[in-house]
Amino acid sequence: MNQAGMLFTPFAKQAEVFVIDAELAAGSGLSNWAAGFKLGTAGYRDLLDPENLFNLKVPFNGLTVALMLEARAQLAEEAGLRSLHVGGEVRPHTQELIDLAARLYASHGIEVHLRPAGVRTTPIWLSSFGVFYEELDGGENFTASHSQSYKGGWKPMEAGGGQLLAMADKIADRVRELVSIALDTGLEIRLTAADDPLIKRDFDPLAAYVEVLRQVVPDGLLKEVPVAAEQDFRAAFCVEGGSMGSVARSVFAALDIQVGKGGPVFLTHEEESNTYHGIGIVDGENHGVDPGKWQVYKNVGAQELLRQRECDVFFIWDPDGDRFNMVTTAPVTVAGAAEAAGLEVDPLDDERCLIFFKPNQIYFLLTALKIASLEEAGELSDYNWIVATTFPTSMSIGEVATVYSDRGAGQLATFRVPVGFKYFAALVGNLEKQLADPSGVVTRANDVTGVETEFGPRPRMLIMAEESGGAAMGPAEPMVSRHGNRSSLAPKEKDGMQIGVMALCLAARLHNQGSSFGEFYLRLLEEYETRYRFYERRDITLFDESLQGEKREKAKVAGNRRKEATVAFFASLEDKDPREAAGILADLLPAGTPLPEIQRIFHAGDGTFIEFDGQWFELRASGTDAVLRFYMEGQDQEQVAALNSALAGMEVPAG
Numbered sequence: 001m002n003q004a005g006m007l008f009t010p011f012a013k014q015a016e017v018f019v020i021d022a023e024l025a026a027g028s029g030l031s032n033w034a035a036g037f038k039l040g041t042a043g044y045r046d047l048l049d050p051e052n053l054f055n056l057k058v059p060f061n062g063l064t065v066a067l068m069l070e071a072r073a074q075l076a077e078e079a080g081l082r083s084l085h086v087g088g089e090v091r092p093h094t095q096e097l098i099d100l101a102a103r104l105y106a107s108h109g110i111e112v113h114l115r116p117a118g119v120r121t122t123p124i125w126l127s128s129f130g131v132f133y134e135e136l137d138g139g140e141n142f143t144a145s146h147s148q149s150y151k152g153g154w155k156p157m158e159a160g161g162g163q164l165l166a167m168a169d170k171i172a173d174r175v176r177e178l179v180s181i182a183l184d185t186g187l188e189i190r191l192t193a194a195d196d197p198l199i200k201r202d203f204d205p206l207a208a209y210v211e212v213l214r215q216v217v218p219d220g221l222l223k224e225v226p227v228a229a230e231q232d233f234r235a236a237f238c239v240e241g242g243s244m245g246s247v248a249r250s251v252f253a254a255l256d257i258q259v260g261k262g263g264p265v266f267l268t269h270e271e272e273s274n275t276y277h278g279i280g281i282v283d284g285e286n287h288g289v290d291p292g293k294w295q296v297y298k299n300v301g302a303q304e305l306l307r308q309r310e311c312d313v314f315f316i317w318d319p320d321g322d323r324f325n326m327v328t329t330a331p332v333t334v335a336g337a338a339e340a341a342g343l344e345v346d347p348l349d350d351e352r353c354l355i356f357f358k359p360n361q362i363y364f365l366l367t368a369l370k371i372a373s374l375e376e377a378g379e380l381s382d383y384n385w386i387v388a389t390t391f392p393t394s395m396s397i398g399e400v401a402t403v404y405s406d407r408g409a410g411q412l413a414t415f416r417v418p419v420g421f422k423y424f425a426a427l428v429g430n431l432e433k434q435l436a437d438p439s440g441v442v443t444r445a446n447d448v449t450g451v452e453t454e455f456g457p458r459p460r461m462l463i464m465a466e467e468s469g470g471a472a473m474g475p476a477e478p479m480v481s482r483h484g485n486r487s488s489l490a491p492k493e494k495d496g497m498q499i500g501v502m503a504l505c506l507a508a509r510l511h512n513q514g515s516s517f518g519e520f521y522l523r524l525l526e527e528y529e530t531r532y533r534f535y536e537r538r539d540i541t542l543f544d545e546s547l548q549g550e551k552r553e554k555a556k557v558a559g560n561r562r563k564e565a566t567v568a569f570f571a572s573l574e575d576k577d578p579r580e581a582a583g584i585l586a587d588l589l590p591a592g593t594p595l596p597e598i599q600r601i602f603h604a605g606d607g608t609f610i611e612f613d614g615q616w617f618e619l620r621a622s623g624t625d626a627v628l629r630f631y632m633e634g635q636d637q638e639q640v641a642a643l644n645s646a647l648a649g650m651e652v653p654a655g
Contacts, residue, residue: 005054007062008191010096015107016191020063025182028056032553033064034179039168041420041606041623043155044068045144047545047552050092050274057549060152062093062100066189069101071174072156073108075167076138083111085131085139085203087122089243089320090272091149095120097142103191106198113139113203121243121272122203123321125472128161128493129212130205135481138164143320146290146469147624149275150546162425162492206247208482209497210254215475216498218373221505225257228508229264235504236266236311238300240289241273242319244496251497257504265504266311268301276319286546291316291325292359292469302327307348313507313517315500322494323469326362326503328355330518338518341525342534342637355518359469360394360535365517366502367400367463368524370473371410374462379476380410384443384456388415388424391604392618392631393467395532401462403528412462413455416447418605419620424464424472425492431459432478432489448605461490467537467631470494473502531614534637538648542626556626563621566628569652570608570619574601581610585647593646594639615640617647 007018025031037044049055053062076084086101088094102112113136115122124141131139137159144153156164156171164171181187192198214222225233239245245267252259259265269277280287280296287295302314306329314327330338335353339345344356357365367387374380387401393416401412417423427445434443444454461474474490481487491498510520525533542559543552573581578598586595596612603609607620607629615634622629632644 005052007054007066008100008189010099011194012191013195014193016103018189019186020067020182020189021186022183024063025179028063030064030067030179030182033059034067034176037068037175038172039156039164041422042145043153043163045147045151045153045624047150047548048092048152050150053093053096062096065097065152065154066100066104067175067178068154068171069104070189071171071178072140073105073110075170075174076105076110077108079167081110081137083113083136085113085127085134085136086142087115087127087139087203088142089121089123090241090274090276091142091144091152091319092274093152094142094274097152097154099194100191101140101142102199103194103196104189106192106196107190110198112199114199114201115203117201119246123243123247123497124155125321125491125493125495125497126205126209126247128157128491129209130161130203131157131159132161132479132486132488132492133205133208133481134203135483135485141320145320145624146288146318146323148280148286148288148546150286157493160425160429160486160488160492162429163420163422165422165426206250207254210251212475212479213251213498213501214255215477216473217501217505218377220376221369221373221502221509222255224505224508224512225264228511229258231511233264233508233511234266234311235264235507236268236302236305236314237500238268238302238314238316239270240279240291240300240317240319241269241271241276242289242317242321243272244317244319244321245270245272247321248317248497248500251501255501264508268305289318290469291318291323294356297325297327297356303346303348303354306352306354312511315503317496317500318469321496323359324362324471324496324499324503325359325469326357326517328357328517329353330355330516334516334518334522337522341522343518343521355516357517357521358467358535359465359471360397360467361521362499362503363463363465363471364394364396364400364530365506365521365524366471366499367397367465368528369502369506370462371400371404371412374476375410383458383460383476384411384413385460385462386413386415386455387462388417388427388464390419390423390466391416391609392419392537392607392620392629393465394535394633395616396530397463397465399530399532400524400528411456413453415445415453418448419466419468420606420623421464421466421470421472421492421494423605428461428474428488428490428492431455432487435459449602459489464490466494467535470496471499473498531635532633533635534640535633536631536640536644538630538644539622540628540630540648542628545626559626563628565654566619566652567607567621571603573610574603574608576601588650588652589646594643596639615643617644619647
């Protein structure tokens with residue numbers, strides 16, 4: 001390395017070569033890093049140093065990223081891939097990493113497509129859509145989504161815009177091969193000049209995206225916004241200092257929705273900030289910027305704006321635009337019923353209360369809204385609409401579709417996948433392959449337990465929803481790429497822009513009706529005879545991910561030991577008779593803990609799922625953070641809380 005400790009010179013106008021020799025590889029601990037490297041549910045995330053890209057004591061640095069990108073480039077060459085997009089959000093070193101990826105890929109003869117000059121950031125949904133629409137061979141986005149600003153992330157995607165599946169393990173294996181070569185004979189990493197002709201600043205698919213968005217959001221809903229605006233309706237969108245500000249302005253403008261003074265929409269925390277304006281830091285602890293966390297939605301200024309009636313609803317996007325949440329108000333007379341229904345309620349003023357929705361509850365609302373809107377547009381009965389969720393997502397969303405279908409009002413199916421939007425992308429890709437079959441098959445899919453669901457000859461994705469706050473919807477007719485060489489039933493990545501526009505339209509409709517989100521939610525619970533109303537997720541942190549060096553490694557070892565023991569214990573129940581499993585749990589749980597009858601236990605792709613009578617539970621280790629997640633939902637609020645608390649606090653037998 002040079003005197004400044006830099007392996008390469010970011011944005012250099014000349015080609016460079018740097019060598020990872022045995023001394024550098026060994027001294028930077030590449031063997032240990034490579035042994036644990038893998039692409040998880042959202043690509044790769046780990047600790048970085050916000051002040052120094054070349055701090056080799058943290059796992060996400062200029063050296064490790066170069067190795068990941070070299071592995072990706074080699075495999076792309078071998079697979080015949082010729083064009084890739086590279087984008088990113090606002091966290092530290094993102095621009096340098098985009099430059100590194102572009103120059104490294106170009107050195108392999110790969111054409112690289114970046115955002116136009118002067119445009120620094122790209123929301124993940126725009127990267128995904130653009131890779132599909134521009135008919136590229138793949139792409140990636142440097143993002144750690146909602147994680148703390150001291151974490152870096154890399155999310156590669158395939159040609160359809162979905163996260164890599166087949167190539168993910170190959171990249172991890174190739175990284176380990178490259179590290180082995182570096183330790184043995186040394187490894188050269190080549191970079192072109194930053195202005196190499198293969199690096200093009202032409203990635204701008206926004207106009208095409210808006211056309212698809214107009215197909216996803218029914219026109220009747222969009223028309224609610226100007227009507228509400230005439231009645232002084234205003235909605236705030238917090239963009240957390242991330243990549244959504246300028247893009248959202250462009251999308252709203254294309255939809256004829258005015259942003260700013262005099263318009264129905266305004267933005268907060270719009271200036272890009274690689275520390276997210278301090279959002280999520282409470283009492284000195286950095287909780288990240290997940291809009292689903294109370295440390296975020298209760299500390300972004302929503303309450304004061306609502307109290308002063310400067311807005312009627314407050315929406316929140318995370319930095320890369322794939323997660324969404326909102327803060328709403330309702331008449332104070334609704335507070336008791338809302339709280340009894342499982343909503344979080346806080347006081348606001350003499351007339352109104354605050355009501356906070358979990359992402360699950362938002363998607364419950366939007367699923368019902370989309371069904372009603374499709375029926376209004378005459379598009380519900382013409383297609384086989386699918387409501388897809390992950391296993392630990394609220395079953396209330398699927399209940400809407402099931403009850404609606406049981407009443408004979410439409411052809412709606414439900415389907416569940418493991419956590420990770422890549423599994424929704426795989427489902428959509430599978431359906432697209434079946435539709436391409438000239439024999440005209442009736443489409444179907446098998447879940448991870450082997451249960452088959454038949455969808456019909458015209459499958460469409462009404463919603464794909466994750467409890468963590470990410471979702472996307474598909475149009476009635478497939479999306480078509482720029483030159484017509486590709487089509488897609490639905491996005492292959494979470495799309496917070498879609499969800500934000502849908503929620504805005506619903507807010508406008510409710511405003512026009514003199515109603516509120518809380519009242520609408522209560523009405524839907526009764527209309528759809530919803531049983532699964534009470535949902536809870538408990539996160540158990542395994543170690544402090546902000547630690548560095550030896551302290552981090554020791555904490556990580558202890559945390560992983562606890563994770564592996566807990567995951568292994570619950571996995572051991574999967575092969576047992578439900579009654580035997582219940583006996584094992586009863587012996588470990590505190591006396592008097594309610595334990596409903598177990599009906600089925602199975603592996604849900606990345607965790608253990610237990611179906612109780614009228615209740616369900618899942619244990620899984622997060623694929624993005626050092627956290628164990630304990631999910632539970634049922635029909636009795638106290639029973640859900642008591643059992644989930646007991647399971648989360650249970651001391652599992654040592655492996």
